[in-house]
Every structure is written in structure tokens, then in C-alpha cells.
Amino acid sequence: MTAGEGGAIAPSIITPLGDCAVTIQIGDRADPVIARRVRALAADIHAAALAPVRDVALGYAALTVWYDALHTDYAAMVSALEPIVAAAATRLGAPATSAVTGREHVISVRYDGPDLEEVAQRTGLTTSDVVSRHSGRQYTVYFLGFVPGFAYLGELDSALVLPRRTEPRPRVPAGAVAIAGAQTAIYPYAIPGGWHLIGRTAVNLFDPRRDPPATLAPGDRVRFVAVEE
Amino acid sequence: MIEITAAPPFLTVQDLGRPGYHAQGVPSGGAMDPWAFSVANALVGNVGTAAGLEWSLGSGRIQWHDAGAFALAGATVDATLDGAPVAMHRWYRAREGSVLALHRFAAGRFAYLACAGGIDTLPVLGSRATYLSARFGGLEGRLLRSGDRLEVGRSPVPLRGVGFTIPRELEPRYETAECRVVVGPHAALFGAESWSALTTTTYTIDSASDRMGYRLVGPPLQHQGHAALPSAPVCPGAVQVPAGGRPIVLMADAPTVGGYPVIAVVCSADLPLVAQRCPGEALRFRIVSVDDAQRALRRRAGAVHTIGQLVQGAAVRG
Structure with a gap:
């Protein structure tokens, strides 16, 4: 269903998501190349400014187009989207510029999360190794979702990859810096969560009075810097 | 202006939500039952985007500081206005000082109160819907409490005469499981x-x-x-x-x-x-097929539109 880097590209799959949205599945896994294609296709759909489109939401390997079902139907929506999807597939080597020219962010993190020791034990590293591997690279914002301002960042150093916690916490504090799988993220709000908490930051990730309200945007690059206080 | 004089445990300002911010991680939100919500709005002559109150279980009271009109829709509730029974899916006039008391939920989970003119809190990202998880929208992004006062906008339609009741076939119904x-x-x-x-x-x-x-x-x-x-x-x-x-x-x-x-x-x-x-x-x-689902959605929108038209006609005839 998906293409590896330089491999043959399987066609995208278009399916209804209920009666007001269409999902375009580009791949079947979290992967930087697929994520870039998702961002590029989202930019193309925005640029096409199709009248019934209400919103475009992104995931790792799929995007969803919300439309006004009172004024169009599923078949017409798919017909309008198909040429955009086909055109995007033919210029994979040159993704839309808007998808690659993100901003750079440097975020200060105090690495004192409640799971830092456990992450070190399970990965066979020292806590300072965990910190240097987490802060020692640049991440790309794949997409935002879950709750306002929550950015899925990848890819994590392969030595830090762990499955989610078996027992999610009922409440993860706002500002918690967390890892799970090959991803890292910051919790913008105090919400339940199953990721491993390794640090915290004071950065404000979402302010509904700003436009856009989220601090991070798909395609942006993020670097974490360890601070003592 | 209306005042929540005795707040139930779960009362929020809602509208039809903020659909354009999914890519920022913001759910569309809004009324849990947009059907009943829209019917309540239509009954008092409001535009579809006007905000109202979503009331989930529990009793409480609301007082009008200025004369106005309101309607209840959705869950079947036992309610009184200044002691007189209030029916669902019908609009009522409230005088200055009138008290609407919602005593208990007989069936259903969410009742909607539409006030002619709409609840006028500050829109956030294009909507007045309360989004509790991120604490924005509605009144300070939170549940309403006793003592909260809410501004009500100007009524777009002059409602006259006795309260108009919608035909039974246009009423929201929830019997089927x-x-x-x-x-x-x-x-x-x-x-x-x-x-x-x-x-x-x-x-x-x-x-x-x-x-x-x-x-x-x-x-x-x-x-x-x-x-x-x-x-x-x-x-x-x-x-x-x-x-x-x-x-x-x-x-x-x-x-x-x-x-x-x-x-x-x-x-x-x-x-x-x-x-x-x-x-x-x-x-x-x-x-069912997506086509059938969309036809049902359009029929629903048509029914709500019809209620709005009937109310306008009733208002004109006085």
C-alpha cells in the first residue's frame, strides 16, 4: 500500500469517513517520507480552494477532508479530489514548497520527568544519555491533533523507542515532554495520556486568541535544549 | 441578560461548533444533539449559528433580568416558568424577573435552551461553543455556575402572540434505538x-x-x-x-x-x-450507504428550515 524511499508508489485510497468527510490514505505507517507527502497533499487541497471543503485534518499517513454534505455529495467530492491526489502522486520528488519551509523552534526542557529513570532502565542507557539523545537532534512536526496544539514530532533516536505505557495516566500535566514509539510530543493541556514523561517545558503551545492559535505547524522543525531551571 | 440562579452540575454554552481548526488539533465540538439545538433556535426565530445552553441532567433555575423569549428542545424535561408547566418544542415569553425551573429529566440526556437573540458570549475561533478540555469558548471555557450572568443578543424576529408549537412530525424524536x-x-x-x-x-x-x-x-x-x-x-x-x-x-x-x-x-x-x-x-x-446518510441529513436540515419558516409566518401573522 505504501512506498519506501525511492520505491514504487501504490495509489492512494479514498474512503468516506462518515457522511461529511473523506479520508485519503497515503500509507500505512508513521514514516517521514509519507508524512511529507501528507503535508504536501494537504497544501495542494487548500490551494485548490474547492467550494464545499470545510477543513483538512492531517494524520501520519492519511488526511481527511471535511465537506458540506448539504450542498454536495460523496461522489462529487471524490471526483473533485481525485485529480489533486493524482497530480500530487506524479511529483513526489518535489513536494509543495509550503510543506517543507516550516519555521524552526528551540524549546527549553527541564529533564526531570517521572518516567526518565524507567526509560533509562528499559533502554539500557543512563538518564544523561536519554537526555542527550532526546535533545541532540532536530524533529519535524508531522501533524497536530488529539487536543489543541498537540504536535506529533519525529523521528526519535532509535535507542529511545519504547511502546506506550500499559497503564495510561489519568492526568498528564500541561507542559510534559513525552516519548512513545518513534515520536515525541509536549502535552499542551492536563489530559489523560499513555506516553513516557521525561521532562517539562513552560512553552505555551496553544492560544485561541492568536492566529494561527497553535505555536507549532506541520513541517516546522523543533530542537529541545536541556535547562536546569 | 439571564442569570443562572441555581446551576445544575453540567450546564454549558454551546452552538454548532468550530469546524475549521482540525489541523490545529481542535475538535469541531458544539451541541451534542445539533438536531434539538437547531430546533430550539428555529423556534425562537434565531439564526442557526446563535448560541444556547446545553443542560445535561440535574435540576436548576434560570432567571431573566430583561424580558425575552425562549424554547426548550431535546431531552424531555419537567420544567416550569414562574410555576406554570413548560412544554418541550414550543416558545414562551419570559418577563423581567421570570424564573425557569428545570426539575428533572424524564427521558434523554441533553436539553437545549434557546433564548431569542442567542447567548452573547465572546466567540473563540469562530464559535461560542464551550470546549472544556482546553478551557475556551462559552463563559471562560468552563461549566456555568450559580450567579453567572449571560448577555442575550437582540432577537432577529419580533415574536408575537402565543407560543408557536411545531407540528409533531417535525419534532425531534428519540424512541428508536x-x-x-x-x-x-x-x-x-x-x-x-x-x-x-x-x-x-x-x-x-x-x-x-x-x-x-x-x-x-x-x-x-x-x-x-x-x-x-x-x-x-x-x-x-x-x-x-x-x-x-x-x-x-x-x-x-x-x-x-x-x-x-x-x-x-x-x-x-x-x-x-x-x-x-x-x-x-x-x-x-x-x-446504510453514504448517499442514504446524506439524504437523511438534508431532510433533517429541511425540517429545521421549515420550523424556522413556520415561526416567521406565525410571527408575521401575530
Whole structure:
């Protein structure tokens, strides 16, 4: 269903998501190349400014187009989207510029999360190794979702990859810096969560009075810097 | 202006939500039962985007500081205005100092109070809907409390004469436990047994149900392959099947993305049937085509429009 880097590209799959949205599945896994294609296709759909489109939401390997079902139907929506999807597939080597020219962010993190020791034990590293591997690279914002301002960042150093916690916490504090799988993220709000908490930051990730309200945007690059206080 | 003189445990300002911010992680939110919400608005001559109050279970009282008009829709509630019984799906005039008391919920889970002119809180990201998880929208992004005062906008239609009651065939009704679904994006991950279970089981609503999602109690649905998929956008009505196989119907304030297979999606026209069911109540699913689902949605919108027209006609005739 998906293409590896330089491999043959399987066609995208278009399916209804209920009666007001269409999902375009580009791949079947979290992967930087697929994520870039998702961002590029989202930019193309925005640029096409199709009248019934209400919103475009992104995931790792799929995007969803919300439309006004009172004024169009599923078949017409798919017909309008198909040429955009086909055109995007033919210029994979040159993704839309808007998808690659993100901003750079440097975020200060105090690495004192409640799971830092456990992450070190399970990965066979020292806590300072965990910190240097987490802060020692640049991440790309794949997409935002879950709750306002929550950015899925990848890819994590392969030595830090762990499955989610078996027992999610009922409440993860706002500002918690967390890892799970090959991803890292910051919790913008105090919400339940199953990721491993390794640090915290004071950065404000979402302010509904700003436009856009989220601090991070798909395609942006993020670097974490360890601070003592 | 109205004042919440005795707040129930769960009272929020809602409208039809903020649909344009999914890519920022913001769910569309809004009224859990947009059908009843829209009917209440139409009854008092409001535009569809006007904000009202969503009242979930529990008793309480609201006082009018200025004369106005209001209507209740959705859950069947025992209510009185200055001691006189108030019927559902009919508009009433409130005098300065009038008190609307909502005593108990007889059936259903969400009642909507529309005030002529709409509740006038500050819109956030294009909507007045309260989004509790991120604490914005409505009044300070929170549940309403006793003592809260809310401004009411100017009524767009001069309502005259006695309260207009909508024809029975246009009233929101929730008796049927059968709700229509369309096949979901991960349909291929489920085998014949799961599809049979989905369409023949009478599920019950679990107590772990809120504005984010309703858990269903019934035989587990088995999916082939991974229980966890790369996170992808989801929508209200999506029937997610986590590893344990117990389905969850995502509701208005659900996260914008999910990593569990979506076997089916409840039709927009029937999501109010789910929303209005209390823990322990029954729910069944019937598969229809997307075309059928969209036709049902358009019929629904047409019915709400008709109510608005009838109210306008009644207002003109006085």
C-alpha cells in the first residue's frame, strides 16, 4: 500500500469517513517520507480552494477532508479530489514548497520527568544519555491533533523507542515532554495520556486568541535544549 | 441578560461548533444533539449559528433580568416558568424577573435552551461553543455556575402572540434505538463475525460516557492485524474499536485523531439518537450507504428550515 524511499508508489485510497468527510490514505505507517507527502497533499487541497471543503485534518499517513454534505455529495467530492491526489502522486520528488519551509523552534526542557529513570532502565542507557539523545537532534512536526496544539514530532533516536505505557495516566500535566514509539510530543493541556514523561517545558503551545492559535505547524522543525531551571 | 440562579452540575454554552481548526488539533465540538439545538433556535426565530445552553441532567433555575423569549428542545424535561408547566418544542415569553425551573429529566440526556437573540458570549475561533478540555469558548471555557450572568443578543424576529408549537412530525424524536451507520475506513480489518455482531447486537451505553465519547457494552469485536494504527483523523460518530474490542462512539469533543480501527461511522442525522441515550440504555446499528446518510441529513436540515419558516409566518401573522 505504501512506498519506501525511492520505491514504487501504490495509489492512494479514498474512503468516506462518515457522511461529511473523506479520508485519503497515503500509507500505512508513521514514516517521514509519507508524512511529507501528507503535508504536501494537504497544501495542494487548500490551494485548490474547492467550494464545499470545510477543513483538512492531517494524520501520519492519511488526511481527511471535511465537506458540506448539504450542498454536495460523496461522489462529487471524490471526483473533485481525485485529480489533486493524482497530480500530487506524479511529483513526489518535489513536494509543495509550503510543506517543507516550516519555521524552526528551540524549546527549553527541564529533564526531570517521572518516567526518565524507567526509560533509562528499559533502554539500557543512563538518564544523561536519554537526555542527550532526546535533545541532540532536530524533529519535524508531522501533524497536530488529539487536543489543541498537540504536535506529533519525529523521528526519535532509535535507542529511545519504547511502546506506550500499559497503564495510561489519568492526568498528564500541561507542559510534559513525552516519548512513545518513534515520536515525541509536549502535552499542551492536563489530559489523560499513555506516553513516557521525561521532562517539562513552560512553552505555551496553544492560544485561541492568536492566529494561527497553535505555536507549532506541520513541517516546522523543533530542537529541545536541556535547562536546569 | 439571564442569570443562572441555581446551576445544575453540567450546564454549558454551546452552538454548532468550530469546524475549521482540525489541523490545529481542535475538535469541531458544539451541541451534542445539533438536531434539538437547531430546533430550539428555529423556534425562537434565531439564526442557526446563535448560541444556547446545553443542560445535561440535574435540576436548576434560570432567571431573566430583561424580558425575552425562549424554547426548550431535546431531552424531555419537567420544567416550569414562574410555576406554570413548560412544554418541550414550543416558545414562551419570559418577563423581567421570570424564573425557569428545570426539575428533572424524564427521558434523554441533553436539553437545549434557546433564548431569542442567542447567548452573547465572546466567540473563540469562530464559535461560542464551550470546549472544556482546553478551557475556551462559552463563559471562560468552563461549566456555568450559580450567579453567572449571560448577555442575550437582540432577537432577529419580533415574536408575537402565543407560543408557536411545531407540528409533531417535525419534532425531534428519540424512541428508536436503531441508529444508521456507514461503513468505516478500516472495514477490511474486520471479519464476518464482527460485522454480524455489530449489526445484530443490542448494545448498552456504558457509564463511562461523556462529551468526548460513549463506550458501548456488548460482545467484543475482533479485528485482524494491528490494534493500533498510525494516528489518523477521526470524526464525531466514528465507532472506534480498541484492543479489547469494546466499541467507543466518538462524540462532539472527541480528540481529532485516533489510532484505533474505525469499523463504522454513525450517520450525522442519527448521532443525536446516540447522544440522548443514558447509561444502561440500548443502541443498535444498521448499515446504510453514504448517499442514504446524506439524504437523511438534508431532510433533517429541511425540517429545521421549515420550523424556522413556520415561526416567521406565525410571527408575521401575530
